[in-house]
Amino acid sequence: MTRSRSRRANEAWESLLTAHASLMKRFAAEPIWGELSMREYDVLYTLSKHDEPLRLFELGRGVLLSQPALSRLVDRLAERGLLERIPDPEDGRGVRLALTEAGRERQRRVGGRHAVGVARAVTAALTDEEMAQLEAIGRKLAAQGAATPAQRNRQEAVL
Amino acid sequence: MTRSRSRRANEAWESLLTAHASLMKRFAAEPIWGELSMREYDVLYTLSKHDEPLRLFELGRGVLLSQPALSRLVDRLAERGLLERIPDPEDGRGVRLALTEAGRERQRRVGGRHAVGVARAVTAALTDEEMAQLEAIGRKLAAQGAATPAQRNRQEAVL
């Protein structure tokens, strides 16, 4: 691999990081969250995307949080009545997490307002083509990040 | 604005978020960080990019952390001898933050290893063209996020 290709990769990643931090701050500053932290909302949103209850470790894949921290965050949301922990009938170790009606309603309410802010920010900055590019790029990067080290080894062996 | 353009904007943002979380986990799992947390490294890296000492609030722009948390993080790094807090001669309220030689050396050491991991992940996922697109898109999004609400109002009034 050429040195400049590595450099471009690092510049692209830094650009993504900067955009992420910058927009996250902007979104966090909007007065739409009510009693929810963005992390809590993230959990509710992730659950709302799936029809079937999620396992804790599945939820953990999407959230940037340690397993114990996520476990306790879920605790707190359950205590507030926004989701339910149900023992998994097929795996005695596991829990299934499902939004309650209150949780679903809360996600919709906050999510609707948040989506407006996201649309405002992103459409103001990017063309339609760029939005499409970003979505495709994000998808590829996420797939790369999700690959296990073993999978990456196989992938590199092919190159 | 059309409904579908808003929807695409949200999909693009979600894609960025997923990529961010996924790759951050991967990078965090790499055994290259030594005694540094990624947030601490982020501060050292930001300082290393600038020749002149940074003010605390300038540092805060790039870091996703509250002002008090950043203040204390800087405290700890200063106690460990990785950076220096110097009272700003031009503003009695402020501090100037500069890497010590030890801090600069530590950033280089860890940063070099980290850059290798970033390059591996990003080049494996993206073409050169996509990397260029991502860098441009990130730049535009960051500029949008950094704009003050007043600036955004003016911007929207023009549309």
Next chain:
DNA sequence: GCGATCTTCATGCGTTTGCATCTACCTTAA
């Protein structure tokens, strides 16, 4: 079928974070 190992989630504990607030300093204007 049974011990060894792995996986999933919870818990103890020290550290770090965010919110609210405080102090000190700068800026503006009368």
Next chain:
DNA sequence: TTAAGGTAGATGCAAACGCATGAAGATCGC
């Protein structure tokens, strides 16, 4: 010049986090 308001950073304190570890169920090999 000085009072009013704004900005930079520090600090008290409760909440949340990460690391290490534990308990309990699943899975694999012999």
